[in-house]
Amino acid sequence: xxxxxxxxxxxxxxxxxxxxxxxxxxxxxxxxxxxxxxxxxxxxxxxxxxxxxxxxxxxxxxxxxxxxxxxxxxxxxxxxxxxxxxxxxxxxxxxxxxxxxxxxxxxxxxxxxxxxxxxxxxxxxxxxxxxxxxxxxxxxxxxxxxxxxxxxxxxxxxxxxxxxxxxxxxxxxxxxxxxxxxxxxxxxxxxxxxxxxxxxxxxxxxxxxxxxxxxxxxxxxxxxxxxxxxxxxxxxxxxxxxxxxxxxxxxxxxxxxxxxxxxxxxxxxxxxxxxxxxxxxxxxxxxxxxxxxxxxxxxxxxxxxxxxxxxxxxxxxxxxxxxxxxxxxxxxxxxxxxxxxxxxxxxxxxx
Amino acid sequence: xxxxxxxxxxxxxxxxxxxxxxxxxxxxxxxxxxxxxxxxxxxxxxxxxxxxxxxxxxxxxxxxxxxxxxxxxxxxxxxxxxxxxxxxxxxxxxxxxxxxxxxxxxxxxxxxxxxxxxxxxxxxxxxxxxxxxxxxxxxxxxxxxxxxxxxxxxxxxxxxxxxxxxxxxxxxxxxxxxxxxxxxxxxxxxxxxxxxxxxxxxxxxxxxxxxxxxxxxxxxxxxxxxxxxxxxxxxxxxxxxxxxxxxxxxxxxxxxxxxxxxxxxxxxxxxxxxxxxxxxxxxxxxxxxxxxxxxxxxxxxxxxxxxxxxxxxxxxxxxxxxxxxxxxxxxxxxxxxxxxxxxxxxxxxxx
Numbered sequence: 001x002x003x004x005x006x007x008x009x010x011x012x013x014x015x016x017x018x019x020x021x022x023x024x025x026x027x028x029x030x031x032x033x034x035x036x037x038x039x040x041x042x043x044x045x046x047x048x049x050x051x052x053x054x055x056x057x058x059x060x061x062x063x064x065x066x067x068x069x070x071x072x073x074x075x076x077x078x079x080x081x082x083x084x085x086x087x088x089x090x091x092x093x094x095x096x097x098x099x100x101x102x103x104x105x106x107x108x109x110x111x112x113x114x115x116x117x118x119x120x121x122x123x124x125x126x127x128x129x130x131x132x133x134x135x136x137x138x139x140x141x142x143x144x145x146x147x148x149x150x151x152x153x154x155x156x157x158x159x160x161x162x163x164x165x166x167x168x169x170x171x172x173x174x175x176x177x178x179x180x181x182x183x184x185x186x187x188x189x190x191x192x193x194x195x196x197x198x199x200x201x202x203x204x205x206x207x208x209x210x211x212x213x214x215x216x217x218x219x220x221x222x223x224x225x226x227x228x229x230x231x232x233x234x235x236x237x238x239x240x241x242x243x244x245x246x247x248x249x250x251x252x253x254x255x256x257x258x259x260x261x262x263x264x265x266x267x268x269x270x271x272x273x274x275x276x277x278x279x280x281x282x283x284x285x286x287x288x289x290x291x292x293x294x295x296x297x298x299x300x301x302x303x304x305x306x307x308x309x310x311x312x313x314x315x316x317x318x319x320x321x322x323x324x325x326x327x328x329x330x331x332x333x334x335x336x337x338x339x340x341x342x343x344x345x346x347x348x349x350x351x
Numbered sequence: 352x353x354x355x356x357x358x359x360x361x362x363x364x365x366x367x368x369x370x371x372x373x374x375x376x377x378x379x380x381x382x383x384x385x386x387x388x389x390x391x392x393x394x395x396x397x398x399x400x401x402x403x404x405x406x407x408x409x410x411x412x413x414x415x416x417x418x419x420x421x422x423x424x425x426x427x428x429x430x431x432x433x434x435x436x437x438x439x440x441x442x443x444x445x446x447x448x449x450x451x452x453x454x455x456x457x458x459x460x461x462x463x464x465x466x467x468x469x470x471x472x473x474x475x476x477x478x479x480x481x482x483x484x485x486x487x488x489x490x491x492x493x494x495x496x497x498x499x500x501x502x503x504x505x506x507x508x509x510x511x512x513x514x515x516x517x518x519x520x521x522x523x524x525x526x527x528x529x530x531x532x533x534x535x536x537x538x539x540x541x542x543x544x545x546x547x548x549x550x551x552x553x554x555x556x557x558x559x560x561x562x563x564x565x566x567x568x569x570x571x572x573x574x575x576x577x578x579x580x581x582x583x584x585x586x587x588x589x590x591x592x593x594x595x596x597x598x599x600x601x602x603x604x605x606x607x608x609x610x611x612x613x614x615x616x617x618x619x620x621x622x623x624x625x626x627x628x629x630x631x632x633x634x635x636x637x638x639x640x641x642x643x644x645x646x647x648x649x650x651x652x653x654x655x656x657x658x659x660x661x662x663x664x665x666x667x668x669x670x671x672x673x674x675x676x677x678x679x680x681x682x683x684x685x686x687x688x689x690x691x692x693x694x695x696x697x698x699x700x701x702x
């Protein structure tokens with residue numbers, strides 16, 4: 001590996017400077033991404049055509065000195081493979097044509113076979129690894145079972161999550177049946193991504209933060225833990241580092257850090273020094289700049305990078321990132337400034 | 352006062368059972384509210400017609416054994432009085448016709464005079480107090496300066512808050528100018544509500560939780576503290592108890608409790624026992640049932656009430672409430688079950 005800073009930071013090994021990548025780095029803020037997407041016709045075709053998914057995965061690496069690539073895909077490929085009929089319209093968000101409406105719908109769900117049902121993802125991973133040629137590591141990913149369940153029951157994005165919450169409050173066993181199937185599906189999907197070449201894994205729990213503390217443990221974190229355990233069992237010493245990221249989980253960082261993962265993703269509401277004090281050196285920390293800072297001036301971006309590096313302080317185990325995906329309206333020039341600032345200004349914090 | 356449980360709980364005095372009221376208790380889940388609103392024609396007319404605002408304020412008290420009334424109004428009456436042109440469309444949410452687009456727009460803002468510019472609110476407060484005839488106390492309220500600022504800059508509800516955040520990151524002085532004017536406006540507005548008859552006050556900081564920890568202190572909590580201080584100075588011993596509520600502020604409870612208020616409102620992501628351990632007995636706690644529990648069965652509602660009462664445990668200073676406003680789709684029958692369950696099941700927790 002020519003640049004293994006990212007993997008070293010996840011292992012809390014020494015690095016020359018803090019590694020950085022950006023959630024949704026292959027995305028709409030890049031004109032070349034918009035051009036490829038226009039060529040594909042729509043978002044899902046882009047996801048399902050390995051050559052195009054590979055192309056957009058690599059685009060940000062050509063512009064910026066990023067320390068990791070992340071597979072271009074969508075967390076809803078699994079519900080799609082389970083037969084729920086995914087469509088993604090720009091500005092509207094994802095829609096599932098056949099949301100889960102009954103216990104029978106959930107009983108009838110089959111766990112997809114990653115190679116036969118999601119072969120386009122595995123093919124993209126293989127292609128990206130070939131093209132990357134070990135310049136930087138490739139991150140594979142999936143949505144958390146809870147987050148996938150919210151979309152599968154609500155039929156799309158939600159504000160109040162009333163349908164899925166009615167299930168957890170009134171039919172907890174039905175919720176557990178769905179989440180168990182999703183945990184099995186996600187574990188198999190991530191293991192297949194590793195077999196295809198993914199060198200680190202991230203689980204995105206976008207909606208764990210809408211749960212009560214107890215339900216977060218029961219319905220979200222518990223299933224992420226099961227996935228990590230399944231990967232340990234199935235991949236043994238080949239199990240790559242896993243990053244768990246729940247948005248809005250500032251209250252529960254200690255619990256997440258104890259779930260068997262190598263790193264915890266932090267949104268921007270969390271103070272990095274506070275997080276480090278609470279978690280200690282058990283795991284690495286990834287994050288946590290407010291994506292909105294990238295709307296500000298270059299001077300302000302640098303100032304915020306400095307603040308976050310200082311908050312983490314000296315020592316091992318920090319991967320710089322935003323606290324959430326980059327917004328489509330951001331000027332790529334500011335991403336350039338961010339990446340350069342992280343590399344330059346972090347040197348004094350390392351031996 | 353015939354029933355002063357709510358005020359006693361805020362003062363951490365002994366009560367016979369735990370008082371309960373419900374955020375947005377005068378709202379669309381009640382058929383009689385929908386009828387009055389239909390009669391008014393639209394939401395804003397309902398707010399601006401004291402007789403109708405009084406009527407809907409009292410409606411939930413006729414059905415349920417609630418321990419407090421809350422003025423029917425909207426947090427955006429202040430931006431409206433500042434000339435931004437409020438409209439509220441059902442299902443779309445609030446819109447401000449003339450959002451703030453420049454430093455000059457902010458410099459030109461005048462702090463409204465509550466009696467002349469927001470007289471319909473003061474008239475509603477006086478009318479409600481007359482009609483309530485001291486059965487239960489009346490809560491007055493306002494939005495926090497930060498929350499008002501987000502609407503005034505974004506022009507309505509927002510997902511990413513990019514415009515207001517660009518201001519705090521690039522022009523912090525401009526943000527402070529706006530927030531200072533809003534703090535003065537809110538303090539005067541709340542003082543006028545007290546003069547008109549409000550017996551407790553609540554400040555709703557719906558969007559403080561989208562800030563970083565440091566910016567929450569600088570741009571949201573700091574201005575709520577200024578308001579409490581202004582009320583102390585202006586009202587002296589007549590200053591009624593103040594409840595501060597920031598959604599998504601589980602990480603910052605200790606800071607909020609130290610802001611000079613008598614009570615902290617808690618959303619449903621917070622564990623009440625954990626909150627009490629962290630805050631101690633400095634202030635009362637209000638909350639914190641997930642509003643979605645009201646979609647579940649009556650048995651499940653009672654179970655959740657029991658869990659929350661047990662989490663708070665014995666002792667003084669708990670006001671039962673939801674962790675956010677009640678949803679329009681809730682069956683009023685379940686509210687009946689909730690209110691009765693709180694009163695009955697809380698008796699063993701009091702002397």
